[in-house]
Amino acid sequence: MAQTQGERKAETRARLLAAGADLFADRGIDGVSVDAVAEAAGRTSGAVYAHFGSKQGLLLAVLDTWKRSVLTVLFAEVAITDSPLGQLAAVWDNIGNNPDTDSDRWSLLEHELWQRAARDPEVADALRARNAEARGRSAHELSRWASTMSVQPVADPDDLATLVKALLTGLEMQRRIEPDSVNCDLAVRGLAALMGMSPVPEIPIEPHHRVNATPLLTTHPPRER
Amino acid sequence: MAQTQGERKAETRARLLAAGADLFADRGIDGVSVDAVAEAAGRTSGAVYAHFGSKQGLLLAVLDTWKRSVLTVLFAEVAITDSPLGQLAAVWDNIGNNPDTDSDRWSLLEHELWQRAARDPEVADALRARNAEARGRSAHELSRWASTMSVQPVADPDDLATLVKALLTGLEMQRRIEPDSVNCDLAVRGLAALMGMSPVPEIPIEPHHRVNATPLLTTHPPRER
DNA sequence: CTACATATATAGCGCTCCCTATGCAATACG
DNA sequence: CGTATTGCATAGGGAGCGCTATATATGTAG
Numbered sequence: 001m002a003q004t005q006g007e008r009k010a011e012t013r014a015r016l017l018a019a020g021a022d023l024f025a026d027r028g029i030d031g032v033s034v035d036a037v038a039e040a041a042g043r044t045s046g047a048v049y050a051h052f053g054s055k056q057g058l059l060l061a062v063l064d065t066w067k068r069s070v071l072t073v074l075f076a077e078v079a080i081t082d083s084p085l086g087q088l089a090a091v092w093d094n095i096g097n098n099p100d101t102d103s104d105r106w107s108l109l110e111h112e113l114w115q116r117a118a119r120d121p122e123v124a125d126a127l128r129a130r131n132a133e134a135r136g137r138s139a140h141e142l143s144r145w146a147s148t149m150s151v152q153p154v155a156d157p158d159d160l161a162t163l164v165k166a167l168l169t170g171l172e173m174q175r176r177i178e179p180d181s182v183n184c185d186l187a188v189r190g191l192a193a194l195m196g197m198s199p200v201p202e203i204p205i206e207p208h209h210r211v212n213a214t215p216l217l218t219t220h221p222p223r224e225r
Numbered sequence: 226m227a228q229t230q231g232e233r234k235a236e237t238r239a240r241l242l243a244a245g246a247d248l249f250a251d252r253g254i255d256g257v258s259v260d261a262v263a264e265a266a267g268r269t270s271g272a273v274y275a276h277f278g279s280k281q282g283l284l285l286a287v288l289d290t291w292k293r294s295v296l297t298v299l300f301a302e303v304a305i306t307d308s309p310l311g312q313l314a315a316v317w318d319n320i321g322n323n324p325d326t327d328s329d330r331w332s333l334l335e336h337e338l339w340q341r342a343a344r345d346p347e348v349a350d351a352l353r354a355r356n357a358e359a360r361g362r363s364a365h366e367l368s369r370w371a372s373t374m375s376v377q378p379v380a381d382p383d384d385l386a387t388l389v390k391a392l393l394t395g396l397e398m399q400r401r402i403e404p405d406s407v408n409c410d411l412a413v414r415g416l417a418a419l420m421g422m423s424p425v426p427e428i429p430i431e432p433h434h435r436v437n438a439t440p441l442l443t444t445h446p447p448r449e450r
Numbered sequence: 451c452t453a454c455a456t457a458t459a460t461a462g463c464g465c466t467c468c469c470t471a472t473g474c475a476a477t478a479c480g
Numbered sequence: 481c482g483t484a485t486t487g488c489a490t491a492g493g494g495a496g497c498g499c500t501a502t503a504t505a506t507g508t509a510g
Contacts, residue, residue, distance in 0.1 A: 004507075033497060054498080055497095055498065
């Protein structure tokens, strides 16, 4: 008895979720067929329907498994950077300045989900929950940052988190079209302004940390392939 | 001779473009078939392929015809608002606070195009050109605004326009998921911060102008149906 | 060992979609 | 007025997709 049924089921589910996340982020949701996800997971489409009922079900399950938002992870890990101003730079550097990394691919999927949410209430609900949690965490980190810097942000923590997330999201979209029009200095200026630093001080050119690439999913086992 | 061939051809082209823009914005690009566009235009799919060669060709033509960016129009027309601070509010009110208007539907299409641009160089090129022009115009308006207010924005005009556009884009995406998390006051605070106003002054609650809905396309004749 | 339950594979149905090949009527032109 | 050309309609091919129904093999339990 190499594997109990429950073990195999759990492994299949994890594989499907990982493959789905991977492919959805890479080629777009509509660009990936159920069979493609199944094959990437070493299974067939029957397994997908046995587990999730539909492609939409798989999508929602992927979204649900994707607990740690890019932003949340970032704010948690960016704290290792020493200088406070460098932290702002690190925020942008890890969100928007890392082409072909996991976070870049994830944010592309996130944008697709946001757009889909405008026409699909189910997706909107799922995103809303995720978003509320992420905003809460980053609000906390941001207000901590503000107090260490003795600055007065332009809004209370929750609203500030919304503004910061919005600015980063918009800059990232812009960067996809015109990479040259968005650089680290510009992002830091925008962030600093929202944090209530005025006039915007000189940007230190010191190199800042680059957060390690975070795994796409926290499910187990990690992808093979 | 009711109509010359050239006239009929031009009308067909205009109808297809208008119907394409309308439906793409409404249901999403992948959610609309070529036949659906043709039928909405009172033609058949043969006309689409005779004029544009492919669905992608139609999409690029729509994008090309769509000369006036939502942002550009807005900055040009928002000048009619009296108080300078009210102008900032009007910017948001007309971009992100008008559900079910043309600008709302258009921005949804714009986001879809941005996302598509990440995987389709043709779309990326088309968007880049449009974007450069829009940024140029809004940069001009923004610096004019800054000088009348005697404030020092956080970046030079072109970069400032990028930041403003990014913030508005991000806020709008956020609003689609959680309408309550983004209000006019918050948007104005963010905009004011980027414009270099600190501390952010009290927001006047006076009502501000709402720019008339702009037609989806400037092509002639205007849509019937 | 046998009978059942479960997890996944397999096969294929029905639908939609993009696109092409061809037909046809209206216009353009000598 | 007759022929050529143009603009678009019509019909259908070919492919891909989501999903279902059923088969199969493997673990489970008495």
